[in-house]
Amino acid sequence: MSEFTVKTTFTLNGVKVEQDIAARQHLVDFLRDCHDLTGSHLGCEHGVCGACQVMVDGQVVRGCLTLAVQMQGRSVDTIEGLSERGDLARLQQAFLQHNAFQCGFCSSGMLITALDIVRHHPQASREEIRDLISGNYCRCTGYQAIVDAIESVLLEQRVMPPQGATS
């Protein structure tokens, strides 16, 4: 029995991909198994923990609740691509300086949520940051360092907006 596949064309970390993808395969499994992009993690596989998050057309998406074939015509950015491109540089530095991670398993997803906050909620208060990261489960930290790290980037950004800021 061979898997039912669908030819799918999309952009992955800036590179065009054209591939026959199993119709039932989730996006995060596709990224990990077919492209060895192991930075997106599988924590719960039912959309609660957020460890599998990626960006699709600039929106935060759960990789475990999205089918890979749904990416037809879209643009997918993973932690690997966003890191290489430098989009996360400020946040990554802030996470390191504030010790906003321990085991790091949640960090890929948490950073992608953080990037969304930086882009779309630049005026967020600490309380709002706490709300906005509440779709990302971290078992190690007390969340406080993560809030500190994101807040520090927002404060810095208010003084010094990023060059070529994207919306």
Added chain:
Amino acid sequence: MNARNELPVSDQIAQSTNPIGQSTPRTGARKLLQGRGMYLDDIRVPRLAHVVFFRSPHAHARIKHLDLTAARQQPGVIAAVDGRAIAEFCTPWVGVLTHLKGLKSAPQHAVAIDRVCWQGEAVAAIVAQTRRQAEDALDHVVVEWEVLPAVTDMRDSLSNRQVIHPELGDNICFSREMVTEGFEEAFAKADVVVEKTYDFSRHTGVTNEPRGLLADYNPADHTLVVYHGTQAPHMMQDIFSRHLNIPESNVRVVCKDVGGSFGIKVHVYADEMATAALSVMLRRPVKFLADRLESFLTDIHAREHTVTVRMACNRTGEIVGFDLRDLTGIGPYSVYPRTSGIEGNQVVNLTGGPYKHKHYRARLDVVFTNKNVTCQYRAVGHPIAVAITEGIVDEGARAIGMDAAEFRRRNLIADDAYPYTFPSGIKFEKLSHHQCLDQLLKLMDYDGLRRDQAACRQRGVYRGIGLAAMIEVTNPSPAFYGVGGARISAQDGATVRLDPGGMVHVLVSVTEQGQGTEAVFAQVAASAVGVGVDRVRVITGDTAVTPYGGGTWASRGAGIGGEAVLQAGKALRSNILDVAAAILQVDKSTLDVRNNGVVDRLTGQERLPLNEIGRVGYFRPDTLPMNFQSELTVTRHFTPREYGFTFTNGIQASYVEVDVETGFVKLLKHWCVEDCGTVINPMLVDEQIRGGVVQGIGGALFEECLYSDDGQLLNGSMADYLVPMAAEMPDIVVGHVQTPTKTSELGAKGAGEAGTAGAPGAIMNAINDAIGVLGASVALQPFTPQRVLQALGKV
């Protein structure tokens, strides 16, 4: 080659200051922020097969007939096997320790044979080319069951109405009783005796990365390499060796990045043993990774206890003694090799721990049930001991009309009373309860909060303050496991090497689970050798590479592993100076290692860079005196022995608001002042404490493994089992008192579990302080809105 921007950066290290005690960002951890970690499921090996397990849908049942024929015929399936086939390759085990007298359990197999004893126990294993194929084949497993009555209630189990393992005679895994002399008279004479029963629901670790392993047996050399998300690689090496009958030296356990452990990943799991056995059977690598439902069904649970506690005190505010009756249900087997008797035993050891009473009586019963097994999970027994102690202390204070903080001040063991032997027999080297209390009350502005509480009450807003003093077991000596016959190392080792280029390489037997273990070892090594943290590389988690040791559990990494690193680093420093003295032809005592080089001890002027020591030591030893051999690699070990445990202490406070209409508890703020001895990295310790507090809050307010009466887990998903998320968590203020232990030179006592130990008690007391005025109180964790409303008589 690394790109330049990937090379480690020395973040804000002033080379002239001691790296120990600095809030240095973790070295070597940037990869985790770029998706470049190497967790279990990220490892790629050729010819890898994937195993999934068919698990029992019943809590207790006989396997009348198991048919794997159809499953074997499914696409991609390599093997489908039952418990008997696995048993050919893996012997069963029994989780007992001889020093927990009378503790008994039944033999447990990697995959069930004939009978299952909890819902989720593996019944058959299916190995396929891909995980998907293996999961598809699960649908084709055919089992005929004879469902047996399940014992799910602890009291029912204790009655032995139905015995789970008939060969054991009864359902009692372990019992312990103790009483101090003159106990009855002391209680009879006391002015006041308060009594209350507290219940603790089951919860579990919910590590973000599920359990798993990749076992790779190589028949050519009869070797087994196991990539394992584990806290104790050497313990697992020994266990794989003995139960799979492979020489210990042929087994290698490698622990790469681990997505959280918290005690979950320090035990022997049947499905993991089965995976290793399958690798041997099939002579190829096999991987098992639990999915989230499997995690809820089979990761150890913890903390199902019912405890009745009494406390006697006088009207003058003096605690006379504690009386304890603890019943805990642990599932059908005592977990191997640490046993499931330890948690209850800790409750007996630690209840009343911070106080100076003289009288104590305790009775513990640990019983088998047909639910998932329970075992050591972060803070093991402490959250229970602290909550019942602090709950009943508050009851006592209320009974005699004394302020909760003042009552504690009168009863906490004095800071100058050490060494001190507690009525349960445990010994404290040096604690700092009063310093911690003073700092806490100041940090939280206790009097100000009391005023705020009173003002809010005028407005019909119910706020409460809860205090919870605590002690915490850390750095266990061989008395914890070794003397009981478990091959679990109480000592750890560190090898420190000067590389030719002048970098310092450190290999440690303690593992990294994300706490920043490697980072603090880098700081200790840097301090000991005399270099910057950026000059140190740390490797952990490989039995073929590091010295032998116990690993990461019981808050022992920094205290034991750190001391080994310190001593190895100091020895290397001395050896570096020997080489320098030989090169420079000066007396060794005129030299020192500072700021990454050999310097003149008096002037601090650099005499030789470390890469010159390396160059001469490794490549031109011919230029050194004929009878001189450089030793630029040093190994040292450390075992805590003077005390059974190093104890830490501290106190937490919680300020909450209870919505008496909805039952919701809002955490306004939380404080923790603790004494973990020497603080190696304040930033790491603070967030470690906060993470622990949040885990404690989870147990107090949200987390509960719900079982039906017939032993079905009702909430096996993260949508139904609630964990703390950021929005509900308060800001947590952390303060430190530092009383270094004198049993080591480093003086670190351990910080991993204190947060979890104290938080539930503080929250319970805060809720009861808020609603006590309405004549209500809660005592069953977690304190869900429904239970708060029940306490208020509203539902």
